[in-house]
Amino acid sequence: MAQALRVGLAGLGTVGGGVIKLLDANAALIERRAGRPIEIVAVAARDRTRDRGFDLSRFEWVDDTSALATRDDIDVVVEMIGGADGPALVLARATLARGKAFVTANKAMIAHHGIELAQAAEDSGAALKYEAAVAGGIPVIKGLREGAAANEIARVYGVLNGTCNYILTTMEQEKRDFSEVLVEAQVLGYAEADPSFDIDGIDTAHKLTILATLAFGTRLDFPAVAVAGIRHVIAADIAEAHALGFRIRLVGLAEANSKGLFQRVHPCLVPLDHPLAHVAGSLNAVVAEGNFVGRLFMEGRGAGEGPTASAVVADLIDIARNEYGPAFAMPVASLAQAETAAAGERRGRAYLRFTVADRPGVLAEIAAAMRDANVSIESLIQRGAAADGSVLLVMVTHESPERCVADALDRLAGSQSIVGTPMLMHILDV
């Protein structure tokens, strides 16, 4: 029998526990597929005494996670701790510096420190793998790095956060508002106690940054992502969007144009005939458009114990098979530093929702601002006044440069007729 691939596992939360369960449940077939057994040798976590529902006594317990990096009886460190910095990053650096393989599901760390870590892996000849960091069990990293590698990619985008998609889907099905559904999702364990990373789009932006690097051969550039979350989406947006033939999804999108690389996370109106409109509940999906392959669509479970463990162990199998190479598909020195393309010249349709006072002249004022900004209106819905006398005015513009729509909103800033901040969402016409 070939020598086992010996794993040190740091972090025994849901995802770390999933890796143990998977390696137990599928041990025989993994050995057949990987060509050798994959065995956990040692584990490390914060609290040794906690009951995790599975037997840890057969693994050596290590108090200091960093010790996993230096042991001679460990070939690969699997990091399931989380956090962009702190112990996860310390462990990654120590492991790669020793020339040991490193596998992680940590999107924040890869988005922020991926270039440094990829360089360290290159320098020491180690593997750095992170399939679970984006879209959970869906092999999108492999899909871009290898499956679509022959293509110039025009655009990569997707639904990358299951919590947001669960909330938006539930809002639609139950015709309820955001804050209510969020609280329920927290109770059910679908949203974190501090949900900001998910609902404000940060998590999606981390994942998008990684996809963009693989798709365009550019250096990770998280600060260049324009980010908006779903906090300001109301039930009426979902209902009106549906009446107009759309579903609302939090979409992370990166595209290369003549100005550089455009990266944005934003709630979008997705036409009902687009595959992303059918990505329901906590599912994730990614679309990549290649100049020879056309549109590739991949959908599956983007988070949770089982799907994440599936991706982590797929990385381990690649390592056991010795089938791996540069973390971002090419050596770090080959990655380009992309210019950031501004949104302004992008052309597209937009959805605008205004809450307005119910009095004469309001529509004329808004219509004039749109005209003066050179934006024409494709469709418009005004519903009767709510109990507080306010009126909802919803419109979809014709295709126009985004800077014109921004100009129209600027012209309306400070208007006495408009209550609160208008809602702007772009339409995914790709």
Next chain:
Amino acid sequence: MAQALRVGLAGLGTVGGGVIKLLDANAALIERRAGRPIEIVAVAARDRTRDRGFDLSRFEWVDDTSALATRDDIDVVVEMIGGADGPALVLARATLARGKAFVTANKAMIAHHGIELAQAAEDSGAALKYEAAVAGGIPVIKGLREGAAANEIARVYGVLNGTCNYILTTMEQEKRDFSEVLVEAQVLGYAEADPSFDIDGIDTAHKLTILATLAFGTRLDFPAVAVAGIRHVIAADIAEAHALGFRIRLVGLAEANSKGLFQRVHPCLVPLDHPLAHVAGSLNAVVAEGNFVGRLFMEGRGAGEGPTASAVVADLIDIARNEYGPAFAMPVASLAQAETAAAGERRGRAYLRFTVADRPGVLAEIAAAMRDANVSIESLIQRGAAADGSVLLVMVTHESPERCVADALDRLAGSQSIVGTPMLMHILDV
């Protein structure tokens, strides 16, 4: 600069030409991603004089395709000839025997001779890659071999033939019958002059055989696939299925159960909320169900110059990167010989369409046969008589063992009330 990967290309039809075009168009980015250039050194095809719309003068022309296998200045042979046997197989054997890498899009050859070729590749240490053989540009081979490798797969299935899906989609959209749409598809070049391989399900069965081997770790077993095509689907089936909440798709499905491996290609009724129901036109899609990852869905273009070239060159990039291993995910000796599971005990709903004489007692006769076979009826539609006096009777059964539905049809064989052969389609309740 690293040494180029030197390619010998056999076959200069649509797909072979696509490989040349892709390597030209994306040369710079392929070199970045692969770590070295990928260069065609020599080409071989039947007719040197034919104008193919691109310049061949820069490649050395070889009259005997087999010569590509023996030249020292070629690292990889790309076979775009086609056909399960004949020159493609001769070339594959010669190439692998010399320890050279071999890349193909030839599903028939892999389905019939894949085990022999994988063994030859193992013996000589060569790569054997065939991503383009199944679902064109969609990286499903990689998805199963690597992306989902940590999972026990319960079931793999999909829409694997673009010609059939184009015909079924067009029949639905235009409410036209099979033979008419087929002729039109032939004129438009979407169907071959001899369409039998596609429409009778053989092509789908070749692809399914390959997917099953990767999913279940079993030896290729093409003769074990139960195959039916779409020739007998009529416009009324599509309309009635839609009225009942289904779309008709030619589905190849393989699943492992306690009896062994079940493999079938069959037109199926797919519920409208299943992702395969939305795979339109000539697209392909594959679903794999893993015990940890859950349901993975991949969709894209399954044929044609661009998508096929994308998959072929992805294989070349894997080879240039030295990231490859056993063709069927594990050594040939590790592949199991699966028992063939019979359909009889499978439980599911079925769609039945009878053309019956318009006279008293017919419904009673059919209903009695169903009762005696212990099959109960979930829904039933009878439309008024056609011009020739015949009546269409369509039903969906409740879930029952397939042998019971077969028994009901046996009981009705020879009935004077039924015109022609009843149509049986299974419902994809997975």
